[in-house]
Amino acid sequence: MSQAILNINTDAIFHNWRTLDEQSANNVETAAVVKADGYGLDAGQISGLLSKKNVRTFFVAIAEEGIAVRKAVGNTPDIFVFSGLMPNDASIFHKYNLIPLLNSSEQFMRYKTEFNEAPFGIQLDTGMNRLGMEAEDFFPLRDKASCASLIISHLACADEPANAQNIKQLKTFCKLTNGLNVRRSLAATGGTLLGPDYHFDMCRPGVGLYGGMPFKQAEPVVKLSIPVIQSRKVLAGETVGYGGHWTAINDTQVATIAAGYADGIIRAIGNGSVHLYANNIPCPLIGRVSMDLITVDISRLDYVPNSLDLLNDLQTIDVLAEAAGTIGYEILTSLGARYVRKYISG
């Protein structure tokens, strides 16, 4: 079998959820964001796991993502949809009992026509200028907003604790919502770590659950093992891979492994600082990343391993992101569809 194996440590996910939950007071709920198919780890699996551990609220980006989550968690947990209620969404919201986070007065009118008393939430824009009602949209609806199940907003700079925009958005959120008897949520992972002023009634971390920055204390969640298909000796002066981009200085033992950029292994990591690990021994990635293959200098090993690890506790999603010029979020959500996802505890 040449399928790579993505091991997903479910204990680490729950440990990360609990550590984030401990940042806030007991009366503050900690939800889980499982959009983008659970940050690439399978929204059904992740939400099913967390609901068994009594996580009661989940967030997805679009209504269709709510279907797998509802099937996994049963009828009780709340599932909120960040994009709100779009045209033709009503039947999905009804059937799977999802809650829209209404983003505009237009969505609010649509909600009023399509639903009577079904629960809804509101998303406010407090300065990110991406999604949500602004003050002038919201004020005419403020009285009706007291029936909302939840009012949220999102911070643009929460991964930079010293950034003045955090306090500015916090003040705007308070100004818009103080005095309403509605549950409120402002913090994702970064906001949860900014401290209690940002917690309100609910924190809603995503990336921290999956072991990513800005949650420095996170336990790594994923390990990616890629089978070695072939190994060969490359003589000094010969080149490896497309473009002949890597030249052997000494005779080199090269292993070819079965994954590439079609699996979300971003091509920009080629010929850089990235290693593949044989247990904990780092072997440099050499040459360009191809669509389905990567070449690795395994000269320092005295054997040819069955597989090599691209992601592990030493080379985390954020280490790989740094090498690729991106963020851990993108490494996670790019994890390929060809991998076998295995859920292991411990």
Ligand SMILES: *Cc1c(COP(=O)(O)O)cnc(C)c1O
């Ligand atoms: C993605 C997202 C989250 C979760 O963010 P993380 O940084 O992954 O914790 C929370 N709220 C909104 C509105 C989001 O779009």
